[in-house]
Amino acid sequence: xxxxxxxxxxxxxxxxxxxxxxxxxxxxxxxxxxxxxxxxxxxxxxxxxxxxxxxxxxxxxxxxxxxxxxxxxxxxxxxxxxxxxxx
Numbered sequence: 001x002x003x004x005x006x007x008x009x010x011x012x013x014x015x016x017x018x019x020x021x022x023x024x025x026x027x028x029x030x031x032x033x034x035x036x037x038x039x040x041x042x043x044x045x046x047x048x049x050x051x052x053x054x055x056x057x058x059x060x061x062x063x064x065x066x067x068x069x070x071x072x073x074x075x076x077x078x079x080x081x082x083x084x085x086x087x
Contacts, residue, residue: 001029004065005041009048010058020044037064038073045074 001024007018009011020061026032041062062074 003037003040004066005037005044005062005064006066007041007045007062008060009045009074010060011052012055012057015060018044033071034068034073037046037068038062038070040076041070042077061068 002021003024004021005018006019008015010016022040024033024036026042041064045057045062047061049055059071059074061069062071063069065078
């Protein structure tokens with residue numbers, strides 16, 4: 001499934017609009033469309049955060065296909081770190 005994601009990001013007081021077109025797995029999209037797009041949006045925003053030098057960033061609004069607001073879903077997504085430590 002192809003979706004267009006738009007994000008309004010505030011990086012240290014500078015607001016900007018970013019737009020991109022992404023693929024989302026059909027099986028995940030059918031189960032929970034908003035969350036599956038939110039995961040893709042989160043990864044995209046994290047990539048932008050790294051490219052801007054890891055400066056303070058506030059996610060103001062995230063939508064997909066101009067009508068579905070997933071801002072809160074994106075804010076809830078956190079990376080899962082596998083803990084393989086023996087202790």
